[in-house]
Amino acid sequence: MAVNVFASATEAGDTAVPLGGSGVAATVDCPDLSERLTTVPEQARPDVDTELARLDEQIAAAYRQLQEAARTADDAKLDEGAILDPLKKERAGTIERIAAVIGKAGKRPEGLDTLAECTLRRTEVATTDAPGGSPDQQRQQQNGKGEEPGNTGNTGNTGDDGDDGQTGDGQQPGNGGQAGNGPVAADYADINSVRPNVVQAPRQKNASTGSFATSCGVNAEGLFNSDNLIAAPGVSNGAHHFHDYVGNQANDAFSSDEDLAAAGTSCADQGDKSSYYWPVLRLQNGTVEQDAESPGGGIEGNAGEIVTPAEVTLRFEGNERGEVTEMPRLLRIITGDAKAFVNGDTNANASWSCTGFEDRQLKDKYPLCPSGSDVVRTFTFQSCWDGRNIDSANHRTHVAFAAADGTCPDGFRAIPRLVQRVVYDVDAPSLQDGGRTVPLFAVDSFPEQLHKPVTDHSDFINVFDEDLMREMADCINSGRECGPDTPPGSEPGQGENPQEQPTENPTKDPQEQPTENPDASDPPAERTATASAPAVPGQDGRDDGESEGKGGGSGAGRNDGQASAPPAQERDDDASPRAEPRAATTPADDTPDDASGAAPAPGATQGTGGGEDAAAGSATEPQATRGGLAETGSGLGLWPAAAGGVLFAGGCVLLIRSRRRSM
Template identity: 55%
Template sequence: MGRNTRKRRTPPVAKAIAAAAALALGGGGLLWANFHASAHEPDQRAWGGDRTKAATAQVATVSCPDVGQRLTNVPDAARQGVARELAGLDRQIAEAYARLAATRDAQAKDPGFVRNAIVGPLGEKRAATIDRIRIGIQRAGGSFDNALAQLAPCTTRSTDRTDAGGGQQNGGQQQDNGGRQGGGIGGQAGNGPVAADFVDITKVAPNVQGRPRRTANASTGTFTTRCGVNANKNHNTDNVIVAPGVTNGAHHLHDYVGNQKVDAFAGDRTFLQGGTSCENPGDLSSYYWPVVRVQDGTRDFDQNADGGGKEGNAGRILTPVQAEIKYVGSPAAKVVAMPRFLRIITGDAKTTTNGLANANAHWSCTGFENRVQLTERYPVCPQGSKVVRSFAFQSCWDGRNTDSANHRTHVAFADPASGVCPNGFKAIPQLTMRLVYAVPPPVIRNGRVQNAYAVDGFPEQLHKPATDHDDFISVTRNGLAGRIADCLNRGRNCA
């Protein structure tokens, strides 16, 4: 389907987030609004300042089951329509979150406001969307699990139940520039991060596990591809894997290296014509990830744009000082070449509500990478050390599909102890990425963070570090895929 050329209206999420952002204090200040309620039954009490009640909790975000993760069998004829409906679910959640953030006064005055004006209508919209997904799948001859209809209702989460592990967030207590204590959820745009999302890496015990022992059949080589750091600022807020044909389908900004013509409307033919930032002209693959921002009160080009400041992704965008992209072999087997147009997503952009099952990003500091890797906290690095994000993608392929309905089941991770792929899967070159940033160290005092940094994300995910993720589309020519596999299998180090 071609690009929709109709003029796009400002979506409700943009209007509501803009209203919420207007409440945020400049210079790294915090949107603070004490809304005292349980996650399911808001009560009627005043908010702000010294009226805080420690025994109650502020509603911080909207929590909805992830329908897309549960879809494992969608006929090809229905996939694009289903993808659009799933993108609609994401948009509905973002709009509901924006309304939650912009209506603290109304919530304090009306104990039923969140239920009646936000969560209830959201559930009704989701039910209608899930039913359209059912119709689309069944019309294409597929079967639909009716249990998915039970995923329509949403709840809310409070400030002490919003970290990726579901545990305490030190009460989520923050402080605004006026010195008043509040129960805000932090961040330059009012949706995180908070002090509890950071840790001094020098105080973390070593936690890096050993690698599987190599077998006689191991593929021990490496292949490095040099594609730059996105110095030309190739950005957009689309996600062609998850939301093809949907503008702003990611609701956050991506850096792109490699293929230079990737947006929501790109297809396989476009990728082959896209050009590349990689030194090897045969590497037309797309490597893309959410940007990192410093929330020091500054603004960037997208402050008033969808996916940027309008949706809570505020602050100055950092370009990596290094972006290392390397393919490595399997400790247990020879690898087969990646098929052209293989798509892989690693990590989960929605761990704040989904939990950590698919989390796969790691945060560390230069000089500490072989000792400490973090998933649920951002590191505060010592002087002279830089922040490092790293990803090790799924390295097993089902041998048939270049994608799957939930974008996960066609690939898998090898067993962490043995390095062996699951039954029915073949070892492929494992894509690894290491992104290094010169981040001004955030300062944490009295339970609050100043000059925080955070990865871009869906607004309701509160910029938690565990929501970090990475995306990849394999596009090679001139036999490059085969040469990468051969290099690994021969135990060579190639570039």
């Protein structure tokens, strides 16, 4: 993706990068040293992590310098050397210190010095023919009905149109966006334009079909910071963007393992002190947030109102091939890549969709959702562990994604698969006026990543009590659905086996759904499927959200008049939330043009769909009742009432007879 998007200014024979008057049309692109450091001696890691964080700070400072130069450049051009030469010198010194500290503890790595040089790369910018507004407004424009009065076709926040970066009516588009560095109109896609690209993942006979839900709230208390304890321990503002935190309440850059173990938790089950965190979502509505003047916040281009999720679902699932083993305590996992815009999408894994449309997953676009549908972020974590390490030098190689059939790499073992689903009640932005009418939304990011959706990511540190983790593994392996309100010893068979679940559409058999490429060497099943239109072959994925119906939250009825409701065949308004199917899924390798038959198999798993309270407990209840009255809870309640009625009638008969005899 990065190769297609970027065009180097120097490749065109020009030593200066054109810049728009209201923001930059370029970003700083530097090699990611952490991708090369797969093996670092344990004793060298603290120093290496500190130096890697210093590299990130150097890039962030260079990008801020680029922005400032863009605002002050009279001729809208910038000399690259003024920014890149000092940056290269700083990086070379830092890289040398990294090589030296590794060499002192072991073998000195070779060739790292070649990674000091960075480039300025032009970014994808909005064009005047980019689709604007809500899905309905886009369709009206395509049908020749024109734009709203006063719209000039300036659809982005970069202002890369050669003028002063303002709309035709003299107002700044999008309230200035993320301080002028994104997002732009091209970062969004109408979910109706995306073909279904997710299908049921096949399971073998010995698959572990259960699941374990934990409810940890939505960060309503507002626990934020711009640290990253996994990637940059001991470094303040190591992430350069703000995170939402749920679960452990003591996570910052300086937290020790002991601090995490002793901390409080927002989880309903106090045995779960794990830390779950992801970049905040913001509205570009001009709101001055608490971090507007702080590193990681407005100073680094993360501006606007932080949106509290309407719902957060945290589920641990099984393996398609066999049983899972317990996660080791303090295991650290990062899914997705915060630098995917310049690194490329090799490690990009988060996906975007809308409630009611979760058989359609996007990786490199934010979704424009129709009325009554909420924005959904889904993070599927690696579920294979090397059996030895709770972390690794690049925070990736100690865990891996399972293949489509559940197979783990040699030497790895299956562990519970964490799937996070975060729902937001936000409106589809008005792209035709740069979000001035309805504000744009975007995730926080490193400043040079320009708030691109492909950079979305999530982090997890396992701080489950060992007994509770053992219960989780037992629950998943025995095929049950468990959670904080599930009594011990629940009967097996109440889990997510597709053959046992009722479906919304009985004409679709989960066993008849198309499956992914059987070649296990293809990208893993746990990679979330994404597409802007057709599904991309080889991008495997999972969707733990409801594939039909609205997944809770408070967004029903919004965007009235701006977007149409989903097609009737894609949602069942009469179905209860308990009936909405969830599917652990992989994308089809070849999605048909008409998209028929490509929806995920209903009934693979069941969603709670009822907001935070439902996520906390209702997922633990049986998904279906079976048999006659004598076999069901309702039947057991009727038999005593019936017996009482018979006794009452008999008493009345005896009373009448005794009265007749006395007469």
